[in-house]
Amino acid sequence: MDRINLILNNKVFLENYKIIEKYEIDRIFCKHNLSHFLDVARIMYIKNLEEKINFKKDIIYAIALLHDIGRSLEYTKNIKHNKASKDLALIILSECNFSESEIEIIVSSIIAHNDFDHIVINKLLREADKLSRNCFDCLSFKDCNWDEERKNKGITL
Numbered sequence: 001m002d003r004i005n006l007i008l009n010n011k012v013f014l015e016n017y018k019i020i021e022k023y024e025i026d027r028i029f030c031k032h033n034l035s036h037f038l039d040v041a042r043i044m045y046i047k048n049l050e051e052k053i054n055f056k057k058d059i060i061y062a063i064a065l066l067h068d069i070g071r072s073l074e075y076t077k078n079i080k081h082n083k084a085s086k087d088l089a090l091i092i093l094s095e096c097n098f099s100e101s102e103i104e105i106i107v108s109s110i111i112a113h114n115d116f117d118h119i120v121i122n123k124l125l126r127e128a129d130k131l132s133r134n135c136f137d138c139l140s141f142k143d144c145n146w147d148e149e150r151k152n153k154g155i156t157l
């Protein structure tokens, strides 16, 4: 997990993380913080093991840590966060010893995380992203704009 800790301490990652923190300080809905990134990573990894998909752990964690980092540019420059996350991930990953082929897998998954394709790693991210939200324990449940059937009303993983 050395490369994951390089991401965690990467200057570009930290700068953008702090911007998200600042913009979401009073947010009553789900935040895009380290707790969310790690929930997504761990859920992806559990499903990866349960479903015997066999993606490498640090590829999964890199995707999860970076999939929402571009929220910073959505807040400051109105750039869609999946595109912004992809652009920031390209910079961060190249500074954290990921190979060209690994970067390709990671950024493809990040850019597709709001779409509905059937690529296994992309689907893994989308499912974990949704499952990571504890709607059943959320004070803003009624005001949230997620469709009723999308909300997690109990523990499934």
Ligand SMILES: [Fe+2]
Residues within 6 Å of the ligand: 036, 040, 067, 068, 129
């Ligand atoms: Fe997310």
